[in-house]
Amino acid sequence: MFYQRWFKQRWILVVIGLAIADTVLSIWIGQQSYRWVPPQASAESILVDDLFCLMTTVGSLIFFGVVGTLVYSMIFQRSPKYDTSDGPPIEGNLKLEVIWTVIPSIVIVGIAFASYQTYDRMEILGDIGPKSLGMATANAAPMTAEVVKTDPIEVRARQWAWEFYYPEQAVSSTELHLPVNQRANLKLTSEDVLHGFFVPAFRIKQDIIPGREIDFEFTPIREGRYRVRDSDYSGTYFAANQSTVVVESAAAYQDWLAMAAAQSPTPAQNRAYREFQRSRENPNSQGWATVEPAAPPVVNYASSDEESYE
Amino acid sequence: MAMAATNRWLQTHLRRSDPVSTTNVDQSLEVATVHAGEHEEEDNRMFGFIVFLLSESVIFLSFFVGYIVYKLSSAEWYPAGFEGLEVREPLINTIVLVSSSFVIYFAERFLHKENLWGFRIFWLLTMAMGSFFLFGQAVEWLHLPFGFKDGLFGGTFYLLTGFHGLHVLTGVLLQGVMLGRSFIPNNYAGGEYGVNATSIFWHFVDVIWIILFILIYVWR
Amino acid sequence: MSNASLEALQPSLQPQPGAPDNWKRFFTFSTDHKVIGIQYIVTAFVFFLFAGLLAMVMRGELLTPEADLVDRTVYNGLFTMHGTLMLFMWTFPMLNGLANYLVPLMIGARDMAFPRLNAAAFWLVPVFGVILTASFFIPGGPSQSGWWAYPPVSLQNPTGNLINGQSMWILAVALSGISSIMGAVNIVTTIFRMRAPGMGWFKMPVFCWTVLAAQLIQLFGLPALTAGAVMLLFDLTVGTSFFNPELGGDPVLYQHFFWFYSHPAVYVIILPIFGVFSEIFPVYSRKPLFGYPVVAVSSLVITGLSGIVWVHHMFASGTPGWMRMLFMFSTMTISVPTGIKVFAWVATVWGGKIRLNTPMLFALGGLIMWVFAGITGIMLASAPFDIHVNNTYFVVGHFHYVIYGAVVMGFYAAIYHWFPKMTGRMYYEGLGKLHFVLTFIGANLNFFPMHPAGLMGMPRRVASYDPEFAFWNVLASLGGFLLGVSTLPFLLNMLSSWARGPEAGDNPWRAIGLEWMVSSPPPHENFDEIPVVVSRPYGYGSDEPLVANASEKE
């Protein structure tokens, strides 16, 4: 009797101990998650990273819980070699089954709610449909930044070059410059196929649909040079279709605009175009027919396409 | 030891019947299953065919959804200079096609009562009505001022009517086969799976047309 | 029928599909579901090797940041064909093969409902496989628009030819769809109408439930893809404007058509593997499947939910915010029926008498990788996070964990488990375990590093990448090559044990199920006498018999 009770209690203690260990481990992994992503260079990135941390923690808890149980069985509940008997004929347990239906339901409602709030506070999309579902924008992220109303910067994507156009100053550039801590307004357009506007350091992305104008917003909060990538597969030179976004102080930004406006347009370097010309000169290139890249954009400010970014 | 245990275990769990014991099988039970077998095969085919038609209807559904989305979202729907479709002839066509659903039903009834000539006459009438529909559609196509490549309306119009027309044509051809088969002696003595399936297919084609007609001709 | 009893006396005279004695029958238009099943599986596996070989070249290219091993157009053709072949030539035919072989045996039927339709559906597979493969050799090469074939890229056709990689791709996918529909009609009819007497729905093995659930998806999903493909083909060849934005068309509508099928398609792929897990865990734990009725029904719940989540592939596309939120939530609900299954398997294994034979190892390994993949799937379902990782290697990592980790490992589990039944011979356990170890290490080494690369922002479908991603890519490539190597012990094992492995006996695993009651390999029409099922499957540990036999009827 005593022995049995002691055994049962010890068993419960072991389970509680393991659960605590799993929780501690998961929280630790969750904290690590911030190091797996690029530096937080936009207001949105903070929100997304917190959400990712939450999901990593919950995910680790589930993963190690399930896998730990399995591995325990695999190690300690093996059948002796010549033992042909069966295990206990347990066919189910209503209580358990209800528990493992209800708990995941609660967990996903929690994750979905956190995601919803995050998305609502990001407010990255302009008019693509009804704006956002709720009205929980009172303390939304964009409000923390200065809102300076300017005409949106036009982002023109094509096979395979990026061109950024500042309508107020009539400046065109192959590099995107943005003032720090100000809401950035972009208008995304494509002349040929689908492209995707993606800045990993900002944690934001939007496909660009030919025939549509998509308003897109976010708030850079950290000065530096970051990568702009084409994220939606756009054909042969898709991988080469990258550019740089420069986040700088408001003063530096204005200086840059003024400097660029004073320059006369020149053709920029363009990797896709260059590679295409080279392969055309090379008679035994091993490739198949490709869509010809557009000529390099002629812009006021032509960035070098050396890779210089964080 | 282990072997013996295994055998004992297998005996309790599986009771694989000894081949020789099959001779003991209840004879009448076996005869019953054989006859059920033939009917079952017919029923299986009907079941399978209906499953197939349900699946097929999703293709039409997809085209309908495409049509609705395009119509609701595009700025200029009709090709330049085109005012809208003429409804009168298509309406006559529609009435003929929809009535043929009733005609084919009577044909089936005659077959069920083993009145072969009644079946053939009504069946032939259905075929004629289906062919009339196809003819009417061909005439309409020839006189339309726009083509397949003329915008989203042109594209979806020909896609939908064409795909449906293909089904009508298939139906008429199937009916031809079934008519031919009715001249094989005793062919329809047992089951009439082919006839019933063709008839169901025909009703299906009709229902699709009604939706199509409403979407394309009635909805402005 | 009258000579059934005669035949039963001489079972050895019947042709035995799967026995190594007469391999020529696998090259005929056989209508025996067991021959067709093996035909499917072997054909699919050949294409798996081919598509895997393409992946090896891709991993070779990705060893270094520059696009140096192959031209960019070639790389783009490679991943397009890799994805397409893997899905349409490997997973679907492979699973149809398993279903074909097992379902009639498991439900106590002599064959499928429509044997000739069955054979026709199979023989379409090599036809469209050859069409796809042939597209490597035509001017302009194979399709290079990814396995989604999104317009406008898929409409660009730089060669200007009517017969080009893209049109052949569409033709092959359409034929694949026809074959799948034929298979689905057949399997659904068989399961609904040909179960042995006494086998009510809740006496049917879970594998059959999951196959049914999967085939229902084919029936409602494939037609949508077909509709989209037809319109795409007209745009490409005739010049209509459905998806061509220059002519006023809408490329996003194509995405809806495509994902309305292609999302549910992933459950077509995983559901039968869930079935395999549900069959294997009880056998090697010697316990009944925990919560059998709920596990069975949750398959159909997954079928239902799979039809209302497709927009999660378009969170960063031209979709409004409300749509993103709605589909985010619907997607997450999938984890509930799936969780029910996962926890039921864990509870089945728990406290059992576990035997780590090769099938069990693969099933356990597959389950572990599936849980990992499912959790990254739930992360992807969270729209704001997906916006960061969409179209990056994080997604590639997610789905290879499912598709290699769970599906291919589950396939291996199934093959090892039913190999003695299919061939009458036993595989070599040592080689099997070696195969497992190489596969498990290789798969994790290959696909885990894709997650950090994706989180850092490495896009997918790139032949060249920024140097910061090199470290993870080298690891992934090494894992990829290891995976390639891991197939060798498998091939060796299968070929040698099929030819002259030790005799296996009818039921080497002491498993409960109708398929284990017939000889190995099963005779031509499976059952001399159709069994009468009297109890639930998985009766381990209790003494209830599975079937009532003739002598008991008196």
Ligand code: HEA
């Ligand atoms: C067989 C294949 C398969 C399967 C089964 C799944 C399963 C899931 N997938 Fe995956 N997926 C793919 C194959 C598959 N996927 C492919 C091929 C792509 C990319 C296609 C392409 O772009 O080329 C993709 C892409 C993809 C995306 C799009 C990403 C993007 O492009 O940006 C998303 C987003 O939501 C997603 C989500 C999910 C989810 C939520 C599940 C769920 O079913 C997972 C559910 C499982 C679990 C959650 C684990 C078990 C549950 C528990 C232990 C219970 C407790 C858990 C919780 C409470 C969370 N998948």
Ligand code: HEA
């Ligand atoms: C069932 C599905 C499946 C399977 C099993 C695999 C298996 C593998 N995949 Fe696959 N993959 C996809 C489906 C699958 N993939 C899909 C759908 C895509 C998306 C495509 C797209 O974007 O459009 C994709 C994309 C994809 C990419 C991303 C490409 C890109 O975005 O740029 C990569 C990169 O590493 C990759 C790698 C691999 C590897 C290394 C394997 C390994 O597991 C392969 C292991 C290798 C073998 C098993 C072959 C062994 C062969 C031999 C040793 C030779 C024997 C020789 C003879 C008999 C002649 N895959």
Ligand code: CUA
């Ligand atoms: Cu897949 Cu969705």
Ligand SMILES: [Cu+2]
């Ligand atoms: Cu999905």
